[in-house]
Each structure stands twice: as structure tokens, then as C-alpha cells.
Amino acid sequence: MAHVLVYLQRTPLGLHPGSAVAACMARELASKRGASVLGICPGLSDPWDPAMERAAGRFGCDRLLFVGATEARELVRRLRPVHLLVPWTTEGLGAAIGTGLGEPMGRIVDGPGVGHGPLDTVTAVAAGTHPWIDLETRLEGEYTADAGMVRLPEWLATPPEGAPEAFVPLSGPPVEAVVHGHSSPDLDAALGALGARPVAADGVGSSPEGTLLWIELDREVPLPDLDTRGARTSVVVVSPHVGPHGRDDLRFADWVFRGDPVERLRTLARPPWTTPTTG
Known part of the structure; x- marks a missing residue:
């Protein structure tokens, strides 16, 4: 089976909007081509991982894998995905380096549909729309052996107050x-x-x-x-x-x-x- 990979970037507000929209695009594309959508997320953080599991399933991923840097690149090389979608962020662009799939092409996504022209093998997605896929699926994340070796931001070391959101459109005031x-x-x-x-x-x-x-x-x-x-x-x-x-x-x-x-x-x-x- 062919694979579409989506890099899921963590933020303290939930899944990054570029990743959320990328997952929606991946779901549409995979459904048309009979492919699967694999979400990959860096590191291991027990208090925060459930929000990623909710978001990944809600926006269209079939599986969620929490990975370390080494195994993430090995996974890409092994699966040879037809597309890799990353958020158009410094972190997302960095995740595309070393995969052997080529340079990411930036793309602003203004709305639903993959009618934005052919996707590049590696596409960096900037969100210009609210995620349009809304499934009731909640995934159970899997972990690679080196997921716990990722150096994560300091905020991920602190348990959130209450349950973290799966996705927050805007962070609010001020x-x-x-x-x-x-x-x-x-x-x-x-x-x-x-x-x-x-x-x-x-x-x-x-x-x-x-x-x-x-x-x-x-x-x-x-x-x-x-x-x-x-x-x-x-x-x-x-x-x-x-x-x-x-x-x-x-x-x-x-x-x-x-x-x-x-x-x-x-x-x-x-x-x-x-x-x-x-x-």
C-alpha cells in the first residue's frame, strides 16, 4: 500500500494548524489513491500525547507514530511515501531535511480540496483555512525505540492544566x-x-x-x-x-x-x- 506521511508539530495550544490542514489534505489524497495516512510526531510526553492522538484521528490520519529523529528518517526511507507533508515552519522544514525526498515546496492552502495543482513530493503547508475534516476517530499512538530520546521544549516537561486541547484556532487575547x-x-x-x-x-x-x-x-x-x-x-x-x-x-x-x-x-x-x- 502507498503511504502519505504527515509531520505533526506539537504546540502548547494543540496541533499546529499547518499540520492540521496538511492532515486534511493527506486524507483527501489518500482516499483518492487508496493510500494510508501516517502521522509522525516527535518525542514522548505522556501528559500531552493524548491531545495529539485526538487531533491525528480527527483530521484524517490512519496511524500515529511518536518517533525519534533517527527512526523518523529511517521510516521515510523505508516506506518511500508518495508524499510527505510538513507544516511550513522552521521545525517542519527541518523535519524534511535528510529524508532523501527532495526540497519542500511551500503551499498556502486556502480551502478544502486538493485542487491546488499537483502536490510536490515534499510539501510545506501554510494554513489559510480551518481544518475541514472532522472525524470521530481517536488513535492510539505507537512509539519507536528512540522516541524518548528527543529533546523536547520545556513546556512539554510540565503537565498541562487540565486536558490540553487537540487544536486551538487562535490563541486569544491579548x-x-x-x-x-x-x-x-x-x-x-x-x-x-x-x-x-x-x-x-x-x-x-x-x-x-x-x-x-x-x-x-x-x-x-x-x-x-x-x-x-x-x-x-x-x-x-x-x-x-x-x-x-x-x-x-x-x-x-x-x-x-x-x-x-x-x-x-x-x-x-x-x-x-x-x-x-x-x-
Whole structure:
């Protein structure tokens, strides 16, 4: 049987949106080709792994494997998947290195369907839509021998307060907005509905949690390096200028919404964007 592999990136808010959307794409593709979807997630963390099991099953994976770095690459070489999908993040791009499948091609996914042209063997997915597959499946994760050898972020060593979410669309307040270009009353109203406050571009990245809106009205403006931001911070790019294959700095974003900024911001103020998914 052919395999489609999806790299599932952990965050303290649940499954990274790039991974969630990638899993939906993989499910659609695998169903059409009679293939299986294998989710691979780095490391072992008993308190946090159940959220990954819920998310992997909910968004379309058939199996979930918690892996170490060495066995993950060996697994890819052994299975020779028809596609490997990773989130378009620094971590996701790093996971594609050394697999022998080629360089990842970035792709912003704006909605359901695999009608975005042929997928590359390795595709880095930026989420521009809410995950559209919603199954009642909960997987039981399997573990490779070296899963416990992965050096995980510090937050994974601390048990969560209550059950961690399987997936959280946006991390919530405080909401900060960097607006590039001249605003309008409609845009100000849309930002107000989200409780967003304006901030300068040179002041972003210091908040330990919350949502950063990066809004491009007149032109594309590269994101600064935000890999050191708080782990509970969501970075949302809203731009009518970004092409379907994006640009390199989008690896610092969690969401990339193309199209009219006012309409996209209005959408974010309504469910499902305001509703966590617990599985």
C-alpha cells in the first residue's frame, strides 16, 4: 500500500494548524489513491500525547507514530511515501531535511480540496483555512525505540492544566495588530471586533502569549524572525498580496490568510475560529 506521511508539530495550544490542514489534505489524497495516512510526531510526553492522538484521528490520519529523529528518517526511507507533508515552519522544514525526498515546496492552502495543482513530493503547508475534516476517530499512538530520546521544549516537561486541547484556532487575547498601509473605518471596526490593539512592527515578538495580526494592505512586508516568541503566541498574516507559494519568512507564521483583509478579519471573529477543538 502507498503511504502519505504527515509531520505533526506539537504546540502548547494543540496541533499546529499547518499540520492540521496538511492532515486534511493527506486524507483527501489518500482516499483518492487508496493510500494510508501516517502521522509522525516527535518525542514522548505522556501528559500531552493524548491531545495529539485526538487531533491525528480527527483530521484524517490512519496511524500515529511518536518517533525519534533517527527512526523518523529511517521510516521515510523505508516506506518511500508518495508524499510527505510538513507544516511550513522552521521545525517542519527541518523535519524534511535528510529524508532523501527532495526540497519542500511551500503551499498556502486556502480551502478544502486538493485542487491546488499537483502536490510536490515534499510539501510545506501554510494554513489559510480551518481544518475541514472532522472525524470521530481517536488513535492510539505507537512509539519507536528512540522516541524518548528527543529533546523536547520545556513546556512539554510540565503537565498541562487540565486536558490540553487537540487544536486551538487562535490563541486569544491579548490581540496585537501591525497594520502596513493606510487603515480604513471598516478595517478598524474589524480589528475592534477582535479586541485588537495596534502595535509597531519593531515591538512584536515579546509577548509570552496571545495573537499577533500582521496585516499587509499596500504591499508584502517580510515578517521578522519570530522563532523566539512565546510558545503560546499565534502569528496570523493577512494579505491580498501573497501568492499561492508564499515566501520564505512565512515559516514564522501560524496562519496565512489571503484575500481582502477586512473580510478575513470579520471571519476570524466568528465560529469555528472562536471555538477550540477538544476531540
